[in-house]
Structures are given as structure tokens and as C-alpha cells.
Amino acid sequence: MLFFKAPHAPFTDWDPETEHLTDGKEMPRPAAATLVNAEREPEIIKKSLGRPAGMRYLQDPKWFDRHMRDYYRLIASMDAGVGRVMHSLKQRGLHENTVTLFTSDNGHYKGEHGLAGKWLMHEPSLRVPGFLFDPRQPCGKTTDRMVITTDFSVTLLSLAGVSVPDNMTGLDLHGLYAESSEHWRENFYYDHPYGHGGRIPRTAGVRGERFVYTRYIDSQPNFEQLFDLKEDPDQLVNLADHPDYSERLRSMRRRCDELARAVER
Numbered sequence: 001m002l003f004f005k006a007p008h009a010p011f012t013d014w015d016p017e018t019e020h021l022t023d024g025k026e027m028p029r030p031a032a033a034t035l036v037n038a039e040r041e042p043e044i045i046k047k048s049l050g051r052p053a054g055m056r057y058l059q060d061p062k063w064f065d066r067h068m069r070d071y072y073r074l075i076a077s078m079d080a081g082v083g084r085v086m087h088s089l090k091q092r093g094l095h096e097n098t099v100t101l102f103t104s105d106n107g108h109y110k111g112e113h114g115l116a117g118k119w120l121m122h123e124p125s126l127r128v129p130g131f132l133f134d135p136r137q138p139c140g141k142t143t144d145r146m147v148i149t150t151d152f153s154v155t156l157l158s159l160a161g162v163s164v165p166d167n168m169t170g171l172d173l174h175g176l177y178a179e180s181s182e183h184w185r186e187n188f189y190y191d192h193p194y195g196h197g198g199r200i201p202r203t204a205g206v207r208g209e210r211f212v213y214t215r216y217i218d219s220q221p222n223f224e225q226l227f228d229l230k231e232d233p234d235q236l237v238n239l240a241d242h243p244d245y246s247e248r249l250r251s252m253r254r255r256c257d258e259l260a261r262a263v264e265r
Contacts, residue, residue, distance in 0.1 A: 004081060021076050033111030048201055050117035148170065
């Protein structure tokens with residue numbers, strides 16, 4: 001197992017080879033990273049831990065640009081490090097007998113919704129990078145099926161020939177190599193119970209293939225969000241109070257409760 005710090009703070013310890021990699025390049029700015037979108041967010045999000053740094057991204061464009069250049073330099077450094085590991089495996093003749101799993105611990109806001117850091121259920125925070133490389137399988141296959149972090153542990157157990165305990169929620173990623181993966185999950189439960197002394201709004205929810213539902217459990221009544229990722233991938237329009245989506249909201253609530261009970265068991 002190998003762990004990289006990058007691209008975590010501090011954001012200035014990149015590989016010297018990548019020092020000038022982002023010079024002169026236009027840095028990407030997420031579509032949801034605007035002051036207008038930040039001000040539209042509910043108070044429960046405006047008061048959260050990631051707000052001050054997120055607003056600095058939006059209020060100080062020069063600082064944001066410099067930060068993004070440093071951030072992508074760090075990602076390039078990490079990418080080079082992975083390449084060196086893979087090259088070393090090949091030099092040692094181990095590359096055809098090694099399965100590689102790569103992932104991260106969390107996503108990261110870059111000003112979207114006026115936020116930085118992670119913790120909430122928007123896509124920039126929820127999604128993490130990941131790949132599986134098995135030299136025995138076709139290379140370059142991609143999928144839009146939903147993978148969760150517990151899939152990695154189940155996959156490793158399966159590779160080692162160890163029985164997977166019944167109470168583990170993950171799936172073996174090798175199932176995605178099959179032409180048909182109809183038994184794959186269609187949604188998953190999200191739960192963030194840590195409130196950091198009230199600085200992080202505690203949430204639960206369901207991420208489906210198209211719709212995502214979030215419940216802020218500390219507000220009374222619970223504040224809810226419902227987003228249509230097909231029509232609104234940047235999650236700018238909350239549909240929870242829209243009458244045309246009332247049945248969708250009820251079904252997502254029920255699914256959230258079902259999955260919560262399954263976790264409690």
C-alpha cells in the first residue's frame with residue numbers, strides 16, 4: 001500500500017519537474033463556482049465549515065488562479081509518482097502479476113456553492129477518482145456504474161481468494177468487466193454524522209443514477225435538497241419544493257429510510 005499526501009494542503013510541495021507545468025495555461029473554473037450561486041445557498045450551508053475558504057476562491061480571483069495552478073501541479077506530481085511505481089513493477093517483471101487499485105479519501109470543492117473542502121453531498125465533494133488495473137482484463141474499459149469505496153475492500157478480498165463477509169456492503173469491481181452487469185447497484189446511501197461542534201451540517205441521503213437526495217438532519221423540520229443530475233449536473237436548482245417532483249421526493253425519502261435501517265442492522 002502506498003499513500004500520497006498530494007493534492008492536500010499545503011499546496012506548495014510539488015515535484016520540481018512540474019514547477020512550470022501550469023505556467024501560461026488557463027485554469028478551469030467550475031460552473032457552480034460563482035458568487036451568484038454562493039449567495040443562493042441556504043443559511044445552513046452558508047454557516048458551514050467550508051464557507052470562508054470557498055468564498056475566498058470567489059472573491060479573490062488572483063488568489064484562486066494561483067491556488068488552482070498549485071493544485072494541478074500537485075496532481076501532476078502525484079501522477080508522475082504513480083507512473084514511477086508502475087515502471088518499477090515492469091522493470092522487476094511484476095507488472096503482469098499485479099493488480100493496481102487507485103482511489104482517494106474524498107472529493108474537494110473548488111468554490112462550487114461557495115464552498116471549499118468536502119463534507120457535504122454535492123458531486124464535487126461526493127465523487128472521488130479511482131481506477132482498477134488488472135493485467136488479465138481488457139485495458140481501457142470505462143463505466144458509468146456507481147462505485148463506492150467499500151467496493152475496493154471487497155475486490156481485494158476476492159482477488160486474495162478470501163470469503164467476503166455477508167455484512168460487507170461492497171461489490172467486486174471485476175463484475176464491471178462483464179458485458180452485462182444488471183445486478184449492480186442503482187443507488188447508495190450517504191451518511192455524514194460528524195458535526196464538528198456544529199460547524200458541519202450533518203447529512204444523510206441517497207445518490208441515484210439520475211437524482212440525488214440530501215437530508216440535513218439537524219434542522220427542524222429537516223431541510224431537504226433534490227437535484228436532477230441529468231438536467232442540472234451542477235446542482236443549482238433544488239427541486240425539493242417543486243410540485244412536479246413531489247412523488248420523486250417521497251420515493252427518495254423512502255429509499256433513504258430503507259438504506260438507513262439496513263446500515264443500522
